[in-house]
Amino acid sequence: PHVPYSPPRYPEETMAMRSQDFLSLMSQRRSVRFISPEPVPREVIDNVIHTAGTAPSGAHTEPWTFVVVSDPETKHQIRLIVEEEEEVNYRKRMGDKWVQDLARLKTNWIKEYLDVAPYLILIFKQTYGILPNGKKKTHYYNEISVCISCGILLAALQNVGLVTVTSTPLNCGPQLRLLLKRPANEKLLMLLPVGYPASDATVPDLKRKPLDNIRVHI
Amino acid sequence: PHVPYSPPRYPEETMAMRSQDFLSLMSQRRSVRFISPEPVPREVIDNVIHTAGTAPSGAHTEPWTFVVVSDPETKHQIRLIVEEEEEVNYRKRMGDKWVQDLARLKTNWIKEYLDVAPYLILIFKQTYGILPNGKKKTHYYNEISVCISCGILLAALQNVGLVTVTSTPLNCGPQLRLLLKRPANEKLLMLLPVGYPASDATVPDLKRKPLDNIRVHI
Ligand SMILES: Cc1cc2nc3c(=O)[nH]c(=O)nc-3n(C[C@H](O)[C@H](O)[C@H](O)COP(=O)(O)O)c2cc1C
Ligand SMILES: Cc1cc2nc3c(=O)[nH]c(=O)nc-3n(C[C@H](O)[C@H](O)[C@H](O)COP(=O)(O)O)c2cc1C
Numbered sequence: 001p002h003v004p005y006s007p008p009r010y011p012e013e014t015m016a017m018r019s020q021d022f023l024s025l026m027s028q029r030r031s032v033r034f035i036s037p038e039p040v041p042r043e044v045i046d047n048v049i050h051t052a053g054t055a056p057s058g059a060h061t062e063p064w065t066f067v068v069v070s071d072p073e074t075k076h077q078i079r080l081i082v083e084e085e086e087e088v089n090y091r092k093r094m095g096d097k098w099v100q101d102l103a104r105l106k107t108n109w110i111k112e113y114l115d116v117a118p119y120l121i122l123i124f125k126q127t128y129g130i131l132p133n134g135k136k137k138t139h140y141y142n143e144i145s146v147c148i149s150c151g152i153l154l155a156a157l158q159n160v161g162l163v164t165v166t167s168t169p170l171n172c173g174p175q176l177r178l179l180l181k182r183p184a185n186e187k188l189l190m191l192l193p194v195g196y197p198a199s200d201a202t203v204p205d206l207k208r209k210p211l212d213n214i215r216v217h218i
Numbered sequence: 219p220h221v222p223y224s225p226p227r228y229p230e231e232t233m234a235m236r237s238q239d240f241l242s243l244m245s246q247r248r249s250v251r252f253i254s255p256e257p258v259p260r261e262v263i264d265n266v267i268h269t270a271g272t273a274p275s276g277a278h279t280e281p282w283t284f285v286v287v288s289d290p291e292t293k294h295q296i297r298l299i300v301e302e303e304e305e306v307n308y309r310k311r312m313g314d315k316w317v318q319d320l321a322r323l324k325t326n327w328i329k330e331y332l333d334v335a336p337y338l339i340l341i342f343k344q345t346y347g348i349l350p351n352g353k354k355k356t357h358y359y360n361e362i363s364v365c366i367s368c369g370i371l372l373a374a375l376q377n378v379g380l381v382t383v384t385s386t387p388l389n390c391g392p393q394l395r396l397l398l399k400r401p402a403n404e405k406l407l408m409l410l411p412v413g414y415p416a417s418d419a420t421v422p423d424l425k426r427k428p429l430d431n432i433r434v435h436i
């Protein structure tokens with residue numbers, strides 16, 4: 001069944017103001033690799049993930065699982081797995097060119113934030129679902145859907161003043177899936193450490209492309 | 219060079235309230251396939267796209283191009299291309315199962331909104347970049363990055379009371395790329411018709427998974 005839909009409508013000046021305010025908010029977002037150990041209310045993290053779950057998805061399959069890790073021992077196990085693989089990534093798998101392209105970010109395979117951040121959010125895509133009759137359910141466009149949901153999650157974090165760094169731990173998926181006891185249909189897509197920024201946090205001095213370089217009017 | 223980063227910080231009660239408000243806002247988002255022809259200020263669309271451009275991207279490559287089409291003739295050409303391919307998709311390429319999985323959404327290959335919506339935003343991923351010396355620049359994780367950016371764009375639209383339907387026009391990419399004169403390194407990822415909802419818009423009566431089905435605490 002279909003139902004009527006009439007969301008709130010704003011006058012043009014209000015729309016312009018709201019679009020400008022949201023642009024200002026999101027323009028301040030940066031990937032932060034120095035996270036404070038201070039605790040963050042779990043309710044806020046739950047609301048942020050709930051918000052990510054409002055994303056659209058191919059044929060409404062909602063193909064996402066958000067694993068929130070605050071247990072120190074599990075965070076440490078995650079760190080050991082990620083650092084071991086990342087060292088191999090940087091030394092061998094990525095190649096000189098990729099490592100060079102990352103030089104200005106000064107990233108490397110040491111990820112202290114994996115121990116320090118109060119929460120690690122591991123985002124899994126469900127490559128298929130399981131129907132009540134045990135058969136596989138196709139999850140159309142599951143990766144695209146989960147990444148869109150991650151974009152909404154980043155907006156929700158920014159909106160409450162929390163920081164993260166979007167990371168895609170290369171080659172760590174299978175080990176982390178086993179550590180977190182996730183089923184075989186789930187594949188790790190992203191790992192986001194979440195917290196307040198450390199008081200002495202720094203970020204690379206990057207500029208973003210101006211609007212005219214990313215948008216074309218026809 | 220790295221620079222200090224200290225974004226605004228909110229008291230815990232403010233964070234809880236802000237996270238709740240953003241959740242309420244985003245919970246009202248729906249994919250709308252009935253869009254009003256009323257004009258929408260271009261400034262608002264520009265701000266929304268500018269906001270999408272604040273997304274993170276692999277090695278800060280910003281691998282996105284947003285083509286905003288308001289020209290009626292171009293919109294109509296897009297409609298002809300999409301409807302022709304979508305008819306074949308529904309009749310042959312998608313298979314009975316996919317078509318059946320979409321039945322409750324009542325979607326088909328007729329896309330009136332492609333003529334009617336004041337704007338069509340076509341989102342291209344740049345599969346590689348071009349360096350000043352003419353060589354190819356690798357765009358790490360370009361699809362993931364562009365989808366994250368699309369999630370932020372959806373949040374920005376919702377924030378101003380505009381609607382869209384996230385669509386991935388199967389097999390239309392090459393023709394639309396040529397129509398819009400985009401270079402060979404760009405591939406169409408998503409097509410979003412944007413506007414106010416039609417006054418008699420309806421949406422499928424879908425429910426979303428509860429938080430406990432998408433989030434695990436460890
Ligand atoms: C990657 C992706 C592709 C989609 N493709 C289409 C499409 O081609 N046509 C369409 O009508 N809806 C499409 N949708 C919209 C979904 O059907 C919709 O998000 C889902 O039914 C949930 O409804 P909601 O967005 O109102 O919450 C797509 C959504 C996503 C995320
Ligand atoms: C798909 C994706 C993967 C990323 N992977 C990593 C990563 O593994 N490690 C890291 O430190 N940063 C990673 N980043 C963060 C980018 O380096 C960062 O977004 C970019 O440099 C722009 O900086 P900003 O987010 O502060 O705007 C990733 C970002 C995206 C979108």
